[in-house]
Amino acid sequence: MFLPRELRSISFRVALIYTVFFLGSVLAILGTTYFVASSEMAGILRSAVGDDMRELRQAFRTGGEAELRHEIGELGERASPNRFLLYREPNGPLTGGNIPADLWRDGWAKREISADRLGQSADMQEAAAQDPSHEILLLSLGERIGPFEIMIGRNLHDLHETQETILSAMLWGGLVTTLLALAGGFLISVGPTRRVDRIAATMRRIVEGHLDQRLPVTGRRDELDRLSGDINMMLARIETLLASLRQVSTDIAHDLRTPLARLRQRLDSVRRKQRSLAEYEAAIDAAIAESDAAIETFNALLRVAQIEAGTRRSRFRPLDLAQVVEKVCDIYAEVATDTGHTMAWDSVEGATVDGDEELLTQLLANLIENAINHVPAPGRIAVSLHREGDDAVLAVADNGPGVPEGEREKIFRRLYRLDRSRTTPGSGLGLSLVAAIAELHAGTVAALDNAPGLCVRIILPLAGESR
C-alpha cells in the first residue's frame, strides 16, 4: 500500500499507537461517565415516582379514601411538563391528571409516546414540543389504591438528552483526539523523517563511492545523533581500510613490477649466450637475491596492511615498554658499534602499555635500523622512554643529516624514500610499518628536528591501571 513516507515512519507509528491508547482512554472515561450518569439519573427518577406512589398508599392507609383524594389533589397541582399523573375510577366517572386515560399501564413501564397519542394533555404536549422527535419517553408506575387506578410518570427526556450529550461528546472527543493525535504524529515524525531522509541520501552518496561523506549530526545528542556518530566512526574506519587496500594494490603493482622486470632482464641477458659455470652460478645467485627482495617487499606490504587492518589487537596485553627498549637496544648496541655508531639508552623509565610485544619490538628495531642505515658514521643514536601524563613517550634521536621540514610528514608513507636514501638498503616500508604499529596501539608518531639530525617521537597511551 502506498503511504507518504511520514506516515510510514517510526515516530508516526508510535504516535498512532498512542492515539489508539488515548482514544481508548477517552472512550473508557466518557463511557463510564455515560453509564454512571444514566443509571444515577434513571434511579433518581424511579425513586421520585416510587416516593409519590408511596405517599398515596400511605395517605390511603392512614386516612382512607378522603385522605387519598386530598393527596391526589396535591399531586395534581404539582403536575407539570415533567411530572405526570393519571388517576381514574375503573368503575366510576372520575378521571384526572395530565396523562390521557388510554395510556394507563399497570406496574412499571417505560414507553415512547408519540405526539398524536397525547390527546388534550397540555403538559405532555409541551414536554413533547421540547423533544426534537416530538415524543415523550414516559417512565410510569401504575397501581390500584382503593377505588382508584393511579399512574405516576416522569418524562425521561432529560435523561435521554444527557445521554445523547455524553454520547456526542464521546463521538466528537474521540474524533478530535484521533485527528489531533494523527496530525501531531505527522508533525512529530516530519522532523525525524527529514533527518532520516538526509541520512539516507548521504548513505546513497557513500554507496556511489563518495567515501569522504559523513552523516549529518545536529548536535542535539539524541538517538539519531548517537547513531550517526557511530556510523561516522565506522565510515572513517572503512575509508582508512579501503585507502590502505588501494594503496597496497598500487604499491604492489608499482613496487614489485620493477624488481620482477629487473629479474627478467638479467635472466634474459644470461640466456642469450653460452656462459661459464661460475657466471651461471653468479647469475642464479643474483636472481635469487632479486626474488628474495621482491618477496620481502611483498611481505612487508602485507604486514603493513595487516597491521593497519587492526586484526592484531587480539594479542594485546599489558607490557613494560622499558623491557622492550632494554632488549632491543641491547641487541642493536653491538650492531651500531660495528657500523661505527654509538648508541645510548640511559634515559629509560618504566611505562606499562597495552600492546603486542612482537610488534613494539619491530617498531623500535625499525627506528634504530633506520638511524644506523641513514646516519653516516660516527653518528650518535639516543633512545629514551619516559612518562608524560597518561602517555609513554618513546624517542629515537640521531645527529645525522635529518629530514627537510617539508618531507618530515611524508617519510611515514609507504615506499616513500628521500632522494639521498635511494642507495641505502631498505624497501621504504620501515617507517610506514612504524606508523601503522603506533596507530594500532592508539598512539601517534612524529618526525621532529633534532638540530642536527632527526628525532622520531612515538606517543602511546599508558595501560589503564598504570595511569
Place this chain on the structure above:
Amino acid sequence: MKVLIIEDDRSTADYVAGGLQEEGHDSDLAASGPMGLELACTRDYDAVVVDRMLPGLDGLSIVRALRSAGRDTPIIFLTSVSGLDDRVEGLEAGADDYLAKPFAFSELMARLNALARRSPLRQEETVLKVGDLEMNVISRWVKRQGQAIDLQPREFRLLEYMMRNRGRVLTRTMLLERVWDFHFDPKTNVVETHVSRLRSKVDKPFGTEMIKTIRGSGYILNVPS
C-alpha cells in the same frame, strides 16, 4: 631420513621431494588430507611436512588427529597461511615448527634437520658438550679447554641453541626467532654481528673454528676437524 610430504600443490611437492632426494633423503607424497593422515598413521616417518589448506581434511586437523593418536613424529607446517595467529594455532595444535611460503629449500632442510631424531620425551640436557666446549645451562658457565668464557646473556642463548643443535645448519631466520625473538627480517647484520662476537670469544682464543658459516644457508656448530 624418511619424510612424509602432505601437499596438494604439485610443484611445491616436487620441489621439496627433489631437494630431499638431492640431500640423500627419502620422501612419500600425499596430495590430500585423508591420504596424508592415513600414511602418517600407518607408516613410520622421521618427519612430516604438511600444508594447511588441503582437500578433504585440513592440515590443522591432521596434526591434531596424529597427536591425539599418540604419534610424536616431528611435524613442520609449510604454508602460505602465516599470520601470527595462524602460527600460534599451528604450534598449539601440536606442530613442532612453522615455515611460511615462499620459502628457500635450505631453510626447510635446516629446520627438518633440527627436528629430526629429536626425542620429544628426552630430558633437556643441563650440561652440553661439543668437543672441548662445555656449557652448564643451570650454573650458566661456559668453558673451552677448561678455560672459562665470559658470555653476555644473549650470546649464551645463542651458543646454547647452537650446541643443542650441533652438526645442524641453523638459518638466520631460525636464529632470529629462537634467540632474539624477532619475527621479522632486520635490515642490519644483527645475526652476523652477534655470531662474530661469539666467535671472537669461543673460537678465536683457541685457534680452532667450531662455528662455521654455510654460505647462503646459515651457521653450524661442530667439533673442529
